[in-house]
Amino acid sequence: MSALTPTLAVLEFHLIGYRRTWRGSVFSSFLLPLLTVLSFGVGVGAYVDSGIDGVPYLDWIIPGLIASTAMQVAMMESTWPVLSRFEWVKTYFSQAAAPLRISDILGGQLAFTLLRVLLTAAAFLLVAAGFGTLHSAWAPATLLLVLLVGAAVALPTIAFSASIHSDSYLALLFRVAVIPMSLFAGVFFPVESLPDALRWLAYVSPLWHGVDLCRAVTLGVAPAWSVTGHLLYLAAWVAVGWLLAHARFRRRLIG
Amino acid sequence: MTASNDHALIHARGLRKRFGDFTAVDGIDVDVPRGEAFGFLGPNGAGKSSTMRMVACVSPPTGGTLRILGMDPLRDGPAIRARLGVCPQLDNLDPELTVRENLTTYARYFGIPRRVARQRADELLDFVQLADRSGSKVEPLSGGMKRRLTIARALVNQPELVLLDEPTTGLDPQARHLVWERLFRLKQQGVTLVLTTHYMDEAEQLCDRLVVMDAGRIAAEGSPRDLITRYSTREVVELRFPTDSQQDFAGKLTGLGERIEVLPDRILLYADDGDAALAQVQLRGLEPTSVLVRRSSLEDVFLHLTGRTLVD
Numbered sequence: 001m002s003a004l005t006p007t008l009a010v011l012e013f014h015l016i017g018y019r020r021t022w023r024g025s026v027f028s029s030f031l032l033p034l035l036t037v038l039s040f041g042v043g044v045g046a047y048v049d050s051g052i053d054g055v056p057y058l059d060w061i062i063p064g065l066i067a068s069t070a071m072q073v074a075m076m077e078s079t080w081p082v083l084s085r086f087e088w089v090k091t092y093f094s095q096a097a098a099p100l101r102i103s104d105i106l107g108g109q110l111a112f113t114l115l116r117v118l119l120t121a122a123a124f125l126l127v128a129a130g131f132g133t134l135h136s137a138w139a140p141a142t143l144l145l146v147l148l149v150g151a152a153v154a155l156p157t158i159a160f161s162a163s164i165h166s167d168s169y170l171a172l173l174f175r176v177a178v179i180p181m182s183l184f185a186g187v188f189f190p191v192e193s194l195p196d197a198l199r200w201l202a203y204v205s206p207l208w209h210g211v212d213l214c215r216a217v218t219l220g221v222a223p224a225w226s227v228t229g230h231l232l233y234l235a236a237w238v239a240v241g242w243l244l245a246h247a248r249f250r251r252r253l254i255g
Numbered sequence: 256m257t258a259s260n261d262h263a264l265i266h267a268r269g270l271r272k273r274f275g276d277f278t279a280v281d282g283i284d285v286d287v288p289r290g291e292a293f294g295f296l297g298p299n300g301a302g303k304s305s306t307m308r309m310v311a312c313v314s315p316p317t318g319g320t321l322r323i324l325g326m327d328p329l330r331d332g333p334a335i336r337a338r339l340g341v342c343p344q345l346d347n348l349d350p351e352l353t354v355r356e357n358l359t360t361y362a363r364y365f366g367i368p369r370r371v372a373r374q375r376a377d378e379l380l381d382f383v384q385l386a387d388r389s390g391s392k393v394e395p396l397s398g399g400m401k402r403r404l405t406i407a408r409a410l411v412n413q414p415e416l417v418l419l420d421e422p423t424t425g426l427d428p429q430a431r432h433l434v435w436e437r438l439f440r441l442k443q444q445g446v447t448l449v450l451t452t453h454y455m456d457e458a459e460q461l462c463d464r465l466v467v468m469d470a471g472r473i474a475a476e477g478s479p480r481d482l483i484t485r486y487s488t489r490e491v492v493e494l495r496f497p498t499d500s501q502q503d504f505a506g507k508l509t510g511l512g513e514r515i516e517v518l519p520d521r522i523l524l525y526a527d528d529g530d531a532a533l534a535q536v537q538l539r540g541l542e543p544t545s546v547l548v549r550r551s552s553l554e555d556v557f558l559h560l561t562g563r564t565l566v567d
Contacts, residue, residue, distance in 0.1 A: 009363035016360055017351050090347035094408075096313050098364035099337035254313055255274075 006100050010108020011115075013095075018112070025116070029123035036065055037131055052190065055219055059133040063142065063214035064187030066124045070146035071153050071207050073120045075178055077113040078157035079170045085109075086252055087165060096253040106242075106249050110154060117150035118143060128218070136220030145217065149210035152234045155241025162248035181207045186215075191224075206237045264289055264416050264447050265310055269319035272305045279305035281471035282319060289415070292438075292448040294458045296553075297468035298561050303451040304344065306468075307420050310449065311341050324415065337365060340409035340417040344424065346401045350394040354385055354404055357393060358411055365412040372411070379407040383437060399430025406437065417441065419450040423457060435460050455554040467560050474560045479553050486559050487551040488513050490529030494536065494543040495521045504541060511535050525551070 018025075041058030048057035085091040095105045125142055128134055160173060184191070184198055185207035191199050202208045209230040216223040223230060265287040272280040280302040287293045295303040308314035309321060312328040312335050321328055323335045348357050355376050362372035380386045383403035393401065402422065409417055422438065423431040438461055442448055452458055458465050459479045466476045475482055483489075492512070496504045498520075505517045512526035526532035529548035536543070 005366060006364065009360075009366070012363055013349075013360040016356055017349065020351060089349060090345065091349060093343065094347040094361070095364065097311060097336065097339075097341040097343070098361065099333040099366075100364055101333060254315065255308075 006104040007107040007111065010095065010100065010104055011111045013091075014108060014112035015115075018116075026119070026123070029120045030127060032069070033065070033124040033127040037062075037127060037133075040065075041131065041133075053219065053221055055135065056133075058131070059135065059219065060215070061188055062128045062133045063218040064185075064211045066121055066128070066142055066218075067146065067149055067207060067210040067214045068182050068185070068187045069124055070117045070121050070149050070210070071181065072178065073117050074113055074150040074154040075157050075174075077116055078154045079161050079173065080167060082109065082158050082161035083164065083167055083170065086162060092249070092253055102246055102249045102253065105253070106158070106245055109158065110151065113154045114147050114150050117146055117154075121146040134218050136217060138217040138220060141217045142214050145210060145213050148231070148234045148238070149206060152206040152210070152237035152241065155238060155245050159241060159244035159248045162245065162252055181205045186211045206234055209233050263287065263322075264324055265293075265449065266322040266325075267319065270306070270309065270316055270321055271318035272302070272309060272314065273317040278471050280309070283466075283468070283471075283473050285466065285473075287416075287447065287449060289447055290445050292442045292450070292461050292463050294462035294465035295449070295451040295468055296453065296455070296458055296465055296557060297451075297474075298453060300470075301468040301561070302471040303468055304420055307418055307449070307451055311339060311418055312336050337412065338415050340412065340414035342402075342405050342409040342417070342419045342422055344420040346405050348393045348401060348404060348408070350392065353390050353392055354396070355380065355389045357404060358408055361408050362411045367412065375411060375413075376407075379410055382410075382440075383407045384433070397430070399426050399433065402426060402430070402434060403437070406434070410441075414446070416447045416449065419448065421451055421453070423452075423454065431457075455552055455557055459553050467557060469561045475556070482556045483551050483553060486556040488525040489527040489551055490525075490532075491549055491551050491555060492524040492526060492529045492533050492536070493521050493545075493547040493549070494524060494541075495545040496541075496543050504543075507539060507541060508536065523555075525555075 037058065040061055045057040051057055052060040092105055121143060125139070129139070157173070161170070164170070180201070184194060185202050185205050191202040191208060194202065209225070212223045212225060213227065213230050215221065216227070263286045265285060267283060267285040269282045269284065270280060271278070271282050283306065295306060297303050305314065309316050309328065310323060312323065312332040315329055324338055326335050328335060349360075352360065358376035358379060359369070359372045362375060363369070367375070377386070377389070380389050383406060385400060385403055385407070388396065388400065393404065396404065406419070406422070419438070423434050426434065435457065438448060442461070448461065450461065462479060464476070464478050465482070467474045467482070475486060477485065494504075501517050501519065501522055505515060505522055508515055508522065508524065512524040512532045514525040516523040516525070524532055524536070533546060533548055
């Protein structure tokens with residue numbers, strides 16, 4: 001039995017639960033990008049004559065939308081479902097009673113989340129390719145980047161969800177973190193257009209780094225920061241997020 | 256790593272659990288040999304569940320020695336848990352999965368191959384009489400069915416030691432009896448059972464030996480019969496006098512039986528021969544409004560040892 005076997009057993013549990021809802025989620029994975037492309041590309045894009053960075057507005061926002069969708073899927077899977085597995089259904093407690101370690105329980109949760117992120121981003125990327133918005137042979141690398149973005153936002157969110165006892169805090173999290181990040185992290189317009197204070201918020205958020213990298217690979221342009229800098233910054237979110245989530249899980253499950 | 260002290264599946268000396276300033280378990284000594292059905296009895300807050308969590312290796316002891324299957328829970332947690340079955344106080348089944356999937360997914364946590372897991376799930380569903388609900392979701396099941404499914408899940412790894420935290424709390428009498436009957440069958444198969452309960456009839460039905468816990472300590476230990484002999488009389492006479500006059504009549508009963516306990520609604524007269532004691536009551540010209548002569552039960556022991564004051 002390899003060291004990963006118990007983590008895979010936890011992933012298997014999540015996948016068997018997912019079997020009941022996957023059809024709906026695959027449908028919306030395609031529908032959402034399609035509607036977005038139509039509204040922004042055809043609707044808003046018609047008013048942005050000049051384009052940005054020498055490409056049409058739609059092509060410019062597509063990588064941002066993919067990164068932002070990855071973040072949203074990662075956060076959805078890391079909020080109510082995680083809270084429920086501690087507070088309502090108590091799945092994690094049943095897992096902790098089996099010969100699993102905290103890292104298996106957390107790892108299985110994360111693996112499932114990343115799989116959902118990957119599938120959603122892949123659907124988006126297919127739609128984007130269908131509309132001819134990808135300009136570089138590096139575009140498939142988007143799928144690796146969304147995994148990094150997904151882990152960078154999922155882990156701290158899991159840590160947060162494992163620290164609270166009521167879902168009213170989750171609504172707050174979406175208001176103070178998800179919505180501002182979606183709006184100001186360079187998805188819809190370059191962060192350079194923002195006043196300094198807000199621009200720094202964008203730089204701090206993990207999403208902007210993901211957006212900038214995704215844009216670089218779909219458009220074949222140089223990112224605003226060094227690639228290594230972006231990757232290290234996101235990796236730092238993953239590492240700190242894992243430590244926090246692991247500590248919160250331990251505190252809740254083993255007391 | 257193999258059990259050095261194999262005859263004692265649970266071995267605790269001076270076991271302690273503190274949460275901040277609160278001491279939940281205050282230095283208990285317990286030995287549970289293989290094949291025994293052992294009970295932790297006590298009122299709410301006595302430290303039963305905290306003890307069970309330490310035995311289940313999901314709560315590190317604050318002090319004392321604890322060996323489960325001869326191993327150290329702090330170091331060998333996963334290896335011990337691989338050989339335990341745990342039925343928690345509150346069901347934590349997955350409502351989205353089917354009855355059978357709840358067992359097969361859980362089996363995978365123990366590294367059991369899928370094919371074996373499916374086969375074992377079917378056997379266990381037969382055992383807990385849920386085979387006909389195999390494909391249904393968990394949500395609509397009754398409390399008794401869910402509890403049986405939780406017990407089946409605890410058996411999926413063919414454990415040597417099964418921990419049951421209040422296994423029949425909240426179940427109706429039919430459901431309780433079915434659970435007892437299944438647990439008794441497990442016991443006959445040689446599985447070691449450790450349970451907590453505050454139902455005295457449950458302890459008398461299932462336990463070979465038990466400890467009564469109170470405020471984190473062990474107040475008494477022995478077989479149900481031992482404890483009744485030691486802490487109570489063979490029989491109890493329950494005498495009811497008109498409301499609010501129990502205290503007056505109690506004075507008139509002095510010298511009868513071994514012990515008298517006055518409750519707001521009745522008087523308990525502890526005596527080895529209940530009928531003889533009752534005859535003496537009547538000889539003194541006392542006419543209670545109702546009389547019940549019964550055998551002493553573990554409940555009498557329990558209330559004697561832990562008091563009648565409500566804990567929470």
